[in-house]
Structure formats: structure tokens, C-alpha cells
Amino acid sequence: xxxxxxxxxxxxxxxxxxxxxxxxxxxxxxxxxxxxxxxxxxxxxxxxxxxxxxxxxxxxxxxxxxxxxxxxxxxxxxxxxxxxxxxxxxxxxxxxxxxxxxxxxxxxxxxxxxxxxxxxxxxxxxxxxxxxxxxxxxxxxxxxxxxxxxxxxxxxxxxxxxxxxxxxxxxxxxxxxxxxxxxxxxxxxxxxxxxxxxxxxxxxxxxxxxxxxxxxxxxxxxxxxxxxxxxxxxxxxxxxxxxxxxxxxxxxxxxxxxxxxxxxxxxxxxxxxxxxxxxxxxxxxxxxxxxxxxxxxxxxxxxxxxxxxxxxxxxxxxxxxxxxxxxxxxxxxxxxxxxxxxxxxxxxxxxxxxxxxxxxxxxxxxxx
Amino acid sequence: xxxxxxxxxxxxxxxxxxxxxxxxxxxxxxxxxxxxxxxxxxxxxxxxxxxxxxxxxxxxxxxxxxxxxxxxxxxxxxxxxxxxxxxxxxxxxxxxxxxxxxxxxxxxxxxxxxxxxxxxxxxxxxxxxxxxxxxxxxxxxxxxxxxxxxxxxxxxxxxxxxxxxxxxxxxxxxxxxxxxxxxxxxxxxxxxxxxxxxxxxxxxxxxxxxxxxxxxxxxxxxxxxxxxxxxxxxxxxxxxxxxxxxxxxxxxxxxx
Ligand SMILES: Cc1cc2nc3c(=O)[nH]c(=O)nc-3n(C[C@H](O)[C@H](O)[C@H](O)COP(=O)(O)OP(=O)(O)OC[C@H]3O[C@@H](n4cnc5c(N)ncnc54)[C@H](O)[C@@H]3O)c2cc1C
Ligand SMILES: Nc1ncnc2c1ncn2[C@@H]1O[C@H](COP(=O)(O)O)[C@@H](O)[C@H]1O
Numbered sequence: 001x002x003x004x005x006x007x008x009x010x011x012x013x014x015x016x017x018x019x020x021x022x023x024x025x026x027x028x029x030x031x032x033x034x035x036x037x038x039x040x041x042x043x044x045x046x047x048x049x050x051x052x053x054x055x056x057x058x059x060x061x062x063x064x065x066x067x068x069x070x071x072x073x074x075x076x077x078x079x080x081x082x083x084x085x086x087x088x089x090x091x092x093x094x095x096x097x098x099x100x101x102x103x104x105x106x107x108x109x110x111x112x113x114x115x116x117x118x119x120x121x122x123x124x125x126x127x128x129x130x131x132x133x134x135x136x137x138x139x140x141x142x143x144x145x146x147x148x149x150x151x152x153x154x155x156x157x158x159x160x161x162x163x164x165x166x167x168x169x170x171x172x173x174x175x176x177x178x179x180x181x182x183x184x185x186x187x188x189x190x191x192x193x194x195x196x197x198x199x200x201x202x203x204x205x206x207x208x209x210x211x212x213x214x215x216x217x218x219x220x221x222x223x224x225x226x227x228x229x230x231x232x233x234x235x236x237x238x239x240x241x242x243x244x245x246x247x248x249x250x251x252x253x254x255x256x257x258x259x260x261x262x263x264x265x266x267x268x269x270x271x272x273x274x275x276x277x278x279x280x281x282x283x284x285x286x287x288x289x290x291x292x293x294x295x296x297x298x299x300x301x302x303x304x305x306x307x308x309x310x311x312x313x314x315x316x317x318x319x320x321x322x323x324x325x326x327x328x329x330x331x332x333x334x335x336x337x338x339x340x341x342x343x344x345x346x347x348x349x350x351x352x353x354x355x356x357x358x359x360x361x362x363x364x365x366x367x368x
Numbered sequence: 369x370x371x372x373x374x375x376x377x378x379x380x381x382x383x384x385x386x387x388x389x390x391x392x393x394x395x396x397x398x399x400x401x402x403x404x405x406x407x408x409x410x411x412x413x414x415x416x417x418x419x420x421x422x423x424x425x426x427x428x429x430x431x432x433x434x435x436x437x438x439x440x441x442x443x444x445x446x447x448x449x450x451x452x453x454x455x456x457x458x459x460x461x462x463x464x465x466x467x468x469x470x471x472x473x474x475x476x477x478x479x480x481x482x483x484x485x486x487x488x489x490x491x492x493x494x495x496x497x498x499x500x501x502x503x504x505x506x507x508x509x510x511x512x513x514x515x516x517x518x519x520x521x522x523x524x525x526x527x528x529x530x531x532x533x534x535x536x537x538x539x540x541x542x543x544x545x546x547x548x549x550x551x552x553x554x555x556x557x558x559x560x561x562x563x564x565x566x567x568x569x570x571x572x573x574x575x576x577x578x579x580x581x582x583x584x585x586x587x588x589x590x591x592x593x594x595x596x597x598x599x600x601x602x603x604x605x606x607x608x609x610x611x612x613x614x615x616x617x618x619x620x621x622x623x624x
Binding site for chain 1: 379401402456457458461485486489490491492494495497498499503504505506507519520522524525529530531532533534537543584585586587588589590591592593594596597598599600601602603604605606608611612614615616618619621
């Protein structure tokens, strides 16, 4: 590392000042050993159940994205026992050229100290240019620990990634989703966690081949919290919610809330809410969507009487279809909705339930 | 229980945050909402032990510490130095870990918020635990004593579980009780007698390139306003049939 530091940019390498630099110049400025790093590495998150583990969707998205960078080989790193070998073809078909199988007979559940050690050793061996993982609960913990150990930068929760001459430009929402920031990282690998769903899976090439490398490791001693019990696991291990009906203060009264509940039941949707509704004591905090609640990205998000405050949007703006019912045409929620219905929520619900009744009767009649 | 509490002051996200394409910290500031949960948990667990709050931030970040002292903390450290400006998560973890090792190495638990409402990386708790070499439990919705052990309710991958918190570990909270607790008159009076110690780079024995912007590996290159807006169809409810057909179609999987 060079001693000099520039006062206008955080680079540790000497820089000539006047930091208006192009990406290519930045590659030079930020990267102390660019010529010796090569490849895009993806940590593959697996869901271990009975039999062959399942590759998480976000890992496939990242392999696909890394392949589309198009400039360097793609390396997948998967942890687990023997059965992990069987998923290698899936990884190749999504873009991996090389699969590192990090293995140990006792390696089943996520064990942070061992995973961090294992991934760090592969990185030190391969020296990739980038290291990507899903911004999932496990991905975040692993990324933070590995970045600390490797002494490299880490950008969390990215929704945009671009690479130019080896420099990764990472774009992420910040300040409760109000702002976007583009971040570059000094040193290698350039690490990012990426939001699930940010990139599509494209160009699956069945039968594509690659190289599998065995990477045995020792379990690392290190305390982790011991589990006392699973609380109501059955209730929660369910599939992610595909359909959500969310009520805001505009729902107006408990009678309308009952109608919303009924509509949710009949459409097979989960009922959620804004913070205002929690503050009124009408629904539990566990149902709150937004910055201080849950983040969701269902196929359909029907917002009833929700104004669409920034803190609410940050939890739902990634929904595939957003339908908003709000009697104020100027409400923010209409800006982010694919379908905006300007009207009264109570009226809407009444008519929706009538319509569902009619459909049921029609179906009943045709089945009879 | 000797509890260390890591808190952050953040801009109120209700206000305008973009000022000539830069983050603006000129508007009103509040204690990070998820740090409120950690503060609440610290007060509830304290017993006859003590709570020590830490923050790294500019001089007005003291206000976040005042709130902690009013609501249960006994002592606070303010890590404040212009050399700390521009810290990314690595530099923040490095600086906070130095302060803890130097000034409060004897603790039973460290409590953090899960996410900060401004930079929102949610990485600091794990990285701080890595820096201190201690276990971490993230995504806690509650923490309590039971049968002589400390039990945390964690929700990870959507699955809740109860965990025994090992001694000397770090716990970050994504939920809790009472976000807007008001201090009583007595709390306010008591707080006045409590101390905030200011620590600068020199007192932590950090070199200039180990903290702040020059100790950071990431650099913000551009900031711009988020735009979530979509092309959409607008209907009035008077056109009931079209509106309801559309809604039911979308629910039943007819993409648009
Ligand atoms: C630090 C912080 C964190 C926060 N976190 C969250 C969070 O996680 N989640 C969250 O949701 N909020 C959060 N908030 C609060 C947020 O700023 C808003 O206050 C809240 O989302 C507003 O809820 P709402 O849309 O239900 O209510 P309102 O803003 O009151 O909106 C009600 C809407 O209903 C419409 N309406 C009224 N009557 C009718 C009718 N009869 N028919 C149709 N439409 C009608 C109105 O036009 C209006 O648009 C947070 C705030 C802060 C400061
Ligand atoms: N500058 C700081 N000083 C003290 N604690 C911090 C600081 N930054 C982050 N934290 C703690 O780390 C949590 C998560 O922050 P972040 O990783 O930035 O989203 C916060 O809720 C705080 O508990």
C-alpha cells in the first residue's frame, strides 16, 4: 500500500488530485492489484431439506448477472455435504464456470464462523475481482464477517450493478428508499450483497459444463447461539406471500376492516397494513409493512386507503403489481401503482365482495 | 447485567434529504428507530447492572445520547472527531471496537439496532461482532430473562426461534416495544447528573488512515432521488366493472 493519501478522495493510493475521474482511471486509482484478480464469485445459498439441497433464487439471479457482465469467468461457492455435488449442473446452466464445493461432514446448517472461514480461504486462493451474495438474512451476516476478515469494502442491499473495466459500480437505495447512491469500492474483491429479485434469471443453458473443485475445510470453533425452540415453525416456514391486501388509515372504520379481511380470505391473500393502522390499535405490528415493519415483494399488492409515504414504500415498492384504491388522485401511492383506482375504499370493498359472490355462484352453477 | 448500547442519530426520513445532490443532514435528527428498541431492551434487562451508550457521529449526535441517558443509560461515550467523518461500515466497526476494547472491555452483552434508517446497511452489528471476535444474533424481536438465561427471539429467513444468548455476545434488534417512550420529569432530572465522555481519534490510539474516510474502503460516487414511479392505468370506481374485473384478473394471475 502506498503511503500518500489524497485529501479529496478516500483513496489510499497517491492520486494527482482533481478527482474528476473516469471509470478507467478509477480502476487504476482504486485497485491496487487489478492484474492479479480475475473472476466474479458468487456465494450460493442453499436450502437444505430432505435429499438434494435447493439453490435459492437470488443465487441463480446473481450467477446469471455475473455471466452477463461478460468479461470474466464466474465462480460459484457452495457449502455442504456430498449431496451438494448434484446441484453443480444447475449452477453451470445458470452461468457458473467453476464450482467450489466447500465441504465437511458436519456441515449442514449455517454456521457463521465456519462459513466465513471457508469462504475467506476460497477467496484468498482464487482472488476474484468481485464477490456477490444475496442480501438475505444469512448473506448479510456472511458478507459482513468475510469483509471484516479480508479488510475490503462491502456495499449492502444493491439493486443495480454495472461493471466497466473491472470497476463495479453498485447502486443501492438509502435513506428509507428516498435516495439512491452509487458506490465504488477500493481493493479486491469488490463485495456486494444484492437484493433478491433485483435481476432476472436469463439465458439458462441446459447441459452447459463446468469444473467442480472440492474444498474440504475444518469446522471452526466459535460460539454460536443455541436454539431453545422453534416457535410455531409450521406457521412460518410457508412460501413467501404472493398476494397481499394492505390497509391504511383510509380504511376509516372497523366495519371496512372486516370487509378487507373477508376479501383477503376469499382471494387467498394476506392482510397487512401501514403504521397508522397499527398506531390506531386496529392491527398488530407484525402486519406492518415498511421501514419499521416488514419488506415484501409479492406478485400483487393491493393498497386500500394507503397514502404511500416513503417509509411505507420502502417496504413494498418492489411488488410486481401494485393496485391502489384511494379517493385522493394526488396520493403518492398512485405514482407507484400499475393500477390506480380513484374512489372510496368502503364502496370498493362492498362491490368487490358482491362481484366475488357472483363469480362463486357462476362457478357453482357451471360445476353443477 | 453490564450492557453496552450502540446508537446512531439519523435524519428524520419524513423530511427532504437531497440538497444539491448530496445527503443533507441539515434537517431534524432523531434517534434511529431500531436503536429505540435496543434502548428499551437495555433498560428492561439492566436490573442492578449498568447501561453504557456509545455513538460515533458529529457534535449534534449528542442528542441521541441524551435520550439514552434519560431512558435508562448510566453513562455515554461520544466518539467525535473530524477525522471520523466519512466512515463506511468497516471504519465504523473498527472505531467502535477500539473504543469498546479500550474503555468498556468488561461487558455481558452489546445491544444494537438492526438497521440504521439513513445508510441502512444493517451490516454494522455483524461487523462489530467480527471485530470483537464475539458471537452475534441479528434480527431479534424480543429479549428476556428466563430460568437464569437470557433468551432472544430471532426471526431469520422468516422462521422464528428462541435462542440462548451466549455471554459476551452482540444482539441486534429489529423490533421491540414502545418506540416513542416519553421520559418523566424525574428521568430528565436524573439524566442531568450523568456524564457524556467525548473520545477523539487520539484517545482511541487510531491512526488517521484507520478511521473516517481514509480508513474506509467504499466511496459514494453519486446520489440521486429514487424514482419508484410506474406506468399505470388510472380508473375511477364509477367504472365498477372494468375496475373489479381488472383487480380480480390480476389476483388470479393475469399479468399486466
Ligand atoms: C421513522 C419512521 C418510520 C416509519 N415507518 C413506517 C413503516 O414501517 N410503515 C408505514 O406504513 N409507515 C411508517 N411510517 C409512517 C409514515 O410516514 C406514514 O405516516 C404512514 O405510512 C401513513 O399511513 P397511511 O397511508 O395508512 O395513512 P395516511 O397517510 O393518513 O393516508 C391515508 C390515505 O387514505 C386515503 N383515504 C382516506 N379516506 C379514504 C376513503 N374513504 N377511500 C379511499 N381512500 C381514502 C387518503 O387519501 C390518504 O391518502 C414511519 C414514519 C417514521 C417517521
Ligand atoms: N456511528 C454509529 N455509532 C454507534 N452505533 C452505530 C453507528 N452506526 C451504526 N450503529 C449501530 O448499528 C446498527 C445498524 O446500523 P447500520 O449497519 O448502519 O444499518 C444501528 O442501529 C446502531 O445500533
